[in-house]
Amino acid sequence: MSKKLPVVESVEVFPRGQSESAPFHFGPIEGFPASEKVYVEAAGGVRVPVRRVTLSGGEPPFDVYDTSGPQGHDPKLGLPKLRKPWIDARKVDGDDGNRSQMHYARRGIITPEMRFVAIRENMAPEFVRDEIARGRAILPANINHPESEPMIIGRSFLVKINANIGNSAVKSSIGDEVDKLRWAVKWGADTVMDLSTGEAIHETREWIVRNSPVPIGTVPIYQCLEKAGGDPTKLNIDMFIETLIEQAEQGVDYFTIHAGVRLAYIPYTANRVTGIVSRGGSIMAKWCLAHHKENFLYTEFERICEVMKKYDVAFSLGDGLRPGSAADANDRAQLAELDTLGELTDIAWKHDVQVMIEGPGHVPMHKIKENVDLQLKICKEAPFYTLGPLVTDIAPGYDHITSAIGAAMIGWFGTAMLCYVTPKEHLGLPDKDDVKDGVIAYKIAAHAADLAKGHPGAIERDNALSKARFEFRWLDQFNLSLDPDTAKDFHDETLPADGAKVAHFCSMCGPKFCSMKITGEVRELVAKQEMEAGMAAKSAEFAAAGGELYVPKMEGGEFISPPGKDP
Numbered sequence: 415m416s417k418k419l420p421v422v423e424s425v426e427v428f429p430r431g432q433s434e435s436a437p438f439h440f441g442p443i444e445g446f447p448a449s450e451k452v453y454v455e456a457a458g459g460v461r462v463p464v465r466r467v468t469l470s471g472g473e474p475p476f477d478v479y480d481t482s483g484p485q486g487h488d489p490k491l492g493l494p495k496l497r498k499p500w501i502d503a504r505k506v507d508g509d510d511g512n513r514s515q516m517h518y519a520r521r522g523i524i525t526p527e528m529r530f531v532a533i534r535e536n537m538a539p540e541f542v543r544d545e546i547a548r549g550r551a552i553l554p555a556n557i558n559h560p561e562s563e564p565m566i567i568g569r570s571f572l573v574k575i576n577a578n579i580g581n582s583a584v585k586s587s588i589g590d591e592v593d594k595l596r597w598a599v600k601w602g603a604d605t606v607m608d609l610s611t612g613e614a615i616h617e618t619r620e621w622i623v624r625n626s627p628v629p630i631g632t633v634p635i636y637q638c639l640e641k642a643g644g645d646p647t648k649l650n651i652d653m654f655i656e657t658l659i660e661q662a663e664q665g666v667d668y669f670t671i672h673a674g675v676r677l678a679y680i681p682y683t684a685n686r687v688t689g690i691v692s693r694g695g696s697i698m699a700k701w702c703l704a705h706h707k708e709n710f711l712y713t714e715f716e717r718i719c720e721v722m723k724k725y726d727v728a729f730s731l732g733d734g735l736r737p738g739s740a741a742d743a744n745d746r747a748q749l750a751e752l753d754t755l756g757e758l759t760d761i762a763w764k765h766d767v768q769v770m771i772e773g774p775g776h777v778p779m780h781k782i783k784e785n786v787d788l789q790l791k792i793c794k795e796a797p798f799y800t801l802g803p804l805v806t807d808i809a810p811g812y813d814h815i816t817s818a819i820g821a822a823m824i825g826w827f828g829t830a831m832l833c834y835v836t837p838k839e840h841l842g843l844p845d846k847d848d849v850k851d852g853v854i855a856y857k858i859a860a861h862a863a864d865l866a867k868g869h870p871g872a873i874e875r876d877n878a879l880s881k882a883r884f885e886f887r888w889l890d891q892f893n894l895s896l897d898p899d900t901a902k903d904f905h906d907e908t909l910p911a912d913g914a915k916v917a918h919f920c921s922m923c924g925p926k927f928c929s930m931k932i933t934g935e936v937r938e939l940v941a942k943q944e945m946e947a948g949m950a951a952k953s954a955e956f957a958a959a960g961g962e963l964y965v966p967k968m969e970g971g972e973f974i975s976p977p978g979k980d981p
């Protein structure tokens with residue numbers, strides 16, 4: 415059995431002054447070109463970061479939603495504690511022990527976190543409060559993660575993406591995982607899940623939480639299994655609650671809990687092509703069968719709620735029976751579990767605990783919409799949080815693409831947050847490059863969904879980039895893109911000279927066949943012809959009026975002589 419890990423009260427990775435002895439080296443994370451971080455300020459000390467992109471050609475600067483967090487801080491010391499004064503003030507102002515944002519929202523209180531989110535999303539604070547109170551959105555914000563910049567997950571808001579990181583027993587480095595975190599938020603991850611399963615789970619998580627400007631999620635049963643020596647049959651609710659408290663004390667913002675994997679549903683998976691593919695789902699299924707008892711996460715759910723509300727940890731109710739292949743999509747096991755997740759949502763809401771619902775998985779395109787429709791109905795519009803889904807199983811090595819197709823569709827239909835999939839899915843632990851590929855693929859899916867949903871303002875970035883593209887402002891086109899580095903590198907491969915960055919063509923079609931250049935010339939020609947036609951018309955009008963340079967004016971029935979002419 416592994417050593418029991420201590421609960422950490424500290425909010426610093428290392429005490430100040432001892433950072434030089436920290437064992438990890440962190441390289442700088444470079445920023446974006448032509449960009450600066452600026453803050454939108456509001457009452458109550460709320461300062462919301464945006465990335466301001468400077469444009470050329472007389473265009474105004476363009477502000478982009480920014481998840482990268484405060485820059486220039488030593489990861490050995492962690493990020494500044496932005497929310498600490500807000501959290502402390504609420505403790506002083508009368509505290510019944512329930513610290514959840516939903517609890518405040520239901521009492522009509524608009525917290526600074528809600529005001530922060532309102533600015534980020536360009537929505538009214540009262541609307542934000544109401545959506546949280548109704549359970550249609552969550553604002554994950556553990557009181558022990560004061561470094562986080564508030565964000566919201568709900569289908570009335572921008573579609574969010576999650577990036578998974580974490581050690582495994584085969585490959586393990588805390589430094590690598592902290593680097594992946596910083597890398598993921600740079601490229602736009604809205605939340606990060608630490609799925610560490612190897613050694614040093616507790617220490618890895620401490621480093622990650624202290625350096626994360628975005629909410630952190632975990633799957634506590636993983637650490638619990640380490641405590642049980644890797645034997646699922648030795649798990650129990652006391653061990654689980656102890657692990658929840660340990661992680662909540664560290665500042666984890668949401669927990670994936672597989673409380674919907676009920677004993678009666680496990681036989682439904684017997685004839686599946688890929689059985690139970692969720693790690694947490696398979697662990698709990700083994701426990702249920704070994705003891706022939708109902709899942710203790712289900713039977714003891716109210717005890718779990720007591721921990722969640724004390725720290726404001728949100729539920730991410732896990733889809734332990736999600737399909738792992740197209741053949742298993744929308745089957746009896748998956749939908750039976752969804753029914754239970756709806757029942758658990760009501761219990762959590764009774765405690766004012768925030769809830770989102772996890773979803774599949776592997777689902778062909780024609781079966782995707784049914785997932786959203788059922789989830790919204792059964793779980794009373796609690797936010798849906800889906801992994802992909804992968805729309806086909808035939809492309810290992812490219813599953814960031816197979817899943818981003820499904821993610822764009824399910825986001826359009828109403829999913830609030832998309833969990834990324836990297837090219838390494840099914841094959842190995844993702845490295846830093848895979849994290850970037852996964853994040854970018856999912857930023858595309860989420861933004862495509864925002865456009866399809868008609869989210870206010872979503873199209874402005876497309877319009878700004880398209881205008882830059884048509885006007886051959888190449889650097890602006892790169893700088894407005896999700897990945898300016900790659901866009902510029904691709905252009906540089908064939909046209910590296912500075913002059914090519916204002917040229918009216920690129921190497922794809924060349925100067926004679928550049929359709930945008932030709933269109934520009936067509937427009938100039940039309941404008942010229944319209945101008946000439948206009949001149950000719952005016953000339954004819956002039957001749958028809960007698961060809962006089964000065965035309966006498968009339969006033970009160972009398973001709974008025976223009977200067978130098980007799981009437």
Ligand code: SF4
Nearest residue numbers: 920922923928929930
């Ligand atoms: S050459 Fe072709 S690809 Fe390149 S800018 Fe012109 S139209 Fe676009």
